[in-house]
Amino acid sequence: MHVFDTSIVEHIEIKMIRPSQFSIRDKFNDYQEVESLISSIKEHGLLQPILIRPYQNNFEIVAGHRRFYACKSLRWRHIPCKIREMNDKQAFEIQLTENIQRKSMSVLEEAEAFRKYVQDLGWGGVTELAKKIGKSEEYVSHRIQLLKLPQDIKEKIMLNKLSVSQALELTTLSSGNILQFADHIIENELTVRQIREVKSVFSKKGLSGDDLELIANENINLKNIKTLKITKKTTLALKITLARIDSIIEEVQLNFEPEQSTDVISFLMDMRLKIHSLIDDTIRFKNIKINKTTKHLKG
Template sequence: MALFSFNKHHDEIPKNKQIQDIELAKITPNRFQPRRRFSEDAINELASTLEKEGLLQPIVIREKGDGEYEIIAGERRYRAAQSLGWEKIPSIVKNMDDDQAASLALIENLQRENLNPIDEAQAYSNLMKLNKLTQVELAKEMGKSQSYVANKLRLLKLTPKVQSYLASGEITARHGRALLPLSERDQGRVADEIVNNKLNVKDTEEIVKDVEGYFEQKNTDEELGKPVKRSPKRIPKDMRVQINTIKQAIKLAKDSGIKVKVQENKDPDDYRITIELKRK
């Protein structure tokens, strides 16, 4: 099954119209462009190459009517030419409908292999919807494993905040997948920790196992003026339940008028709590 097909007669273009110098002012970016972020450094580098060597590969566009055109492939080249002040750019004019134009734009960007993880995931999602493909069918068409495509698509289940970290490169796709079991609130909290403390994936996975324990320990360390460890050992969750029960009993004793002195060693490998009771 092809991702999209063309009507042969509809796609025939006279040779004298296949490559044309089209005015940049008449060209607009592709509304189906999967890439949401364009690196200014990359555009400037491409512009430098265009200035020295010219455009080696024409952009691909389609007619919109009234002498206007829309980019199908080559938006980076278009932006670089704009930055150089070019009036026209060599273009191949194709006859395509919306679905065909969207599919080609998505595929062209995916094949460049430098999309950020969220743009790549969204591109796969859009291709599946446009062409009514399953994950297995899409993976086969793109020459990827089904697990690769599935892992990319899972990233779209993350919160917008975490997705923005992924898109900017502040966290990796592996970080993102580690956060998937968490609630929206906890995804954001842990993502901030990853960025602020430069946590690796292993550290992240340890925090995710007991996220509440991590932030309880972090808050305690901050209150005591202690440096917060990157990946502190945490008291197991079942033990913390028992400890909280003991602390509730201590509070009841204090409320009843008993003077209570408590010393607590929070080492998870050798946890100790010492209680001294005295009447006031």
């Protein structure tokens, strides 16, 4: 069924328009963005009218707050507006969807808006909201989970020191462990997989937050452990190569005349010695890494 757009476009006096009662963005960030928008409007004019709705004998902004503040800063008396009748829920959904599509909201601003819709205002569950904004249910629920984290952790997210995926791994930890764990993640640049490995050790050993350093030492050297795994793979690859060289030597001995095979076998034996040397180097490198890790743990 086709839905007709019943909105109209008019120039409305700025003093008759008020900001949305559902603020979903940080005003300070908005103020910074308005500065660049003012320059654009000065040069090109307002290319797209703001969306407003009738509200308490005046009008309320649904979408276009930055454009509104920019025009107000330029001392415009009137501003082009698209006027549409809608209820609170519809206005909130449009405002939220527009900001998500423009990627103009921070992770935590999204989280606060999602919680307001689902929990504070009770307009629908995670499933309904996800459909309205074109995101997955997991996306919405994960954002809301971030709000459980302490303020210090939220600040690290805002400063991009912690990614959303890293921060989500912290939501299952007790408050006594979480700050120390977060610092450890940042300091060691742990991946989600590595974080889960540390958490696994943490839960199995039943240690307190004070023992996180011990766990960190045991896992460190998650980077060293990865190096050890690579050295094992390298040793295996070299041993496979050695076995293939031996097979080729055997083939030469079976199919070449003695006077023809001497130079070839000599060459292959030389290659064999070099591969043995590479295996020794790899084992030596691995032992150095093990010794360093052991010293670190004892220290």
